[in-house]
Amino acid sequence: MDSSAKSRDSHTAMATYIHSHTARTALKAAGILAAFGLFAFLAQGVFGRVPVQIDGREYLVGVGDSVAEIIAEQPIAAHPGDLLSATDRRVIVAGGGEQVEVRVNGTEARLDERVRPGDTLELIPGVDKVEPTAEETRAIPVPTTIVGKGAVLTMAAPGSAGIERVVVGAVSGDVVASETVLPATPMVLRRVNGGGKKVVALTFDDGPWPTQTAKILDILKTERVPATFFTVGLRVKREPKLAKRIVDEGHAIGNHTYHHIDLTGATPEVLKRELDGESDMVRWMTGATPKWFRPPMGKIDGPAYKAIKAAGLRPVLWTVDPQDWRKGAEAGAIAKSVIAAAKPGSVILLHDGGGDRAQTIKALPWIIHELKKKGYEFVLLDDLPSAPKSSW
Numbered sequence: 001m002d003s004s005a006k007s008r009d010s011h012t013a014m015a016t017y018i019h020s021h022t023a024r025t026a027l028k029a030a031g032i033l034a035a036f037g038l039f040a041f042l043a044q045g046v047f048g049r050v051p052v053q054i055d056g057r058e059y060l061v062g063v064g065d066s067v068a069e070i071i072a073e074q075p076i077a078a079h080p081g082d083l084l085s086a087t088d089r090r091v092i093v094a095g096g097g098e099q100v101e102v103r104v105n106g107t108e109a110r111l112d113e114r115v116r117p118g119d120t121l122e123l124i125p126g127v128d129k130v131e132p133t134a135e136e137t138r139a140i141p142v143p144t145t146i147v148g149k150g151a152v153l154t155m156a157a158p159g160s161a162g163i164e165r166v167v168v169g170a171v172s173g174d175v176v177a178s179e180t181v182l183p184a185t186p187m188v189l190r191r192v193n194g195g196g197k198k199v200v201a202l203t204f205d206d207g208p209w210p211t212q213t214a215k216i217l218d219i220l221k222t223e224r225v226p227a228t229f230f231t232v233g234l235r236v237k238r239e240p241k242l243a244k245r246i247v248d249e250g251h252a253i254g255n256h257t258y259h260h261i262d263l264t265g266a267t268p269e270v271l272k273r274e275l276d277g278e279s280d281m282v283r284w285m286t287g288a289t290p291k292w293f294r295p296p297m298g299k300i301d302g303p304a305y306k307a308i309k310a311a312g313l314r315p316v317l318w319t320v321d322p323q324d325w326r327k328g329a330e331a332g333a334i335a336k337s338v339i340a341a342a343k344p345g346s347v348i349l350l351h352d353g354g355g356d357r358a359q360t361i362k363a364l365p366w367i368i369h370e371l372k373k374k375g376y377e378f379v380l381l382d383d384l385p386s387a388p389k390s391s392w
């Protein structure tokens, strides 16, 4: 029963009473009833809870509660709207849209407004809101292009950053629209080879490795052939004696990072840590300073190139790759692949670490004998015919 129905019933009851009794008795009775009614109303008002209408249903709420308190306490279905992204309209802040609007007796109410008994509240759910957008000018990073087929990396053009104007969602950061103001030009890294002289350079990556590096050093000693070992800092720390032996026997140690990581996309801090970490470890353990750098997996980009140069290193890839690290690579196939591909100025990629290199070790004397027979001399990277100097 709602409160207006209740008051109608009591009026009807009182009218019937007055008609069936004398006026005096009636007035007296009415006075008693009125007093009792007032008392009941006050008692309810002071000690109990009072009825209000919320969206057509009756709720008992605390006396003097504010609109905000009533919404918080009652299981009311009206919810605020959500904040949506400017791109795909997904919800980015639940409840971050328009808030629930409250009307008390048909008039929009403030949240701190007190509600009186019998008031009628109407709750209007909040609608979803789309986040505002903002315009920004951003730099387009310099892309990297690698050209040529030689081993030594040089920079042919530094490239330049571009500029783009983007419209982004102010809350989500989503790109709503973008426009290129100035296109970026790529950094061009050129792989160069000094041809001419019949020389090749042997390189061994991913060591030093127990037993295997020693076996390779034994073969190189017997054959009187120098090589460059691109070592990993972590391995140098574990195998300092092998690292020292590489240097002591006239070979070169190159930098192949501290943890053998992919440098593309690495932060400047990571690049510095990986490059310096390996060079420092080699210096501490052997007294030698790496001059050449080989990026793990051959992966390099503009920022990595700059970090390598800033660290005083020369980046080098390879021109002959028999893929001796592949599972099932067999000594005969490794040797034949190298012998067939070798040209004046070739840089040959082999591995002394990173796994079982028994087939590489078996192939090595064969490679050396065959290339010697063809008139090749083995040199360190420093002694390759000088690569054209880049302007950067």
Ligand SMILES: [Zn+2]
Binding pocket: 205, 206, 256, 260, 296, 297
């Ligand atoms: Zn490697």
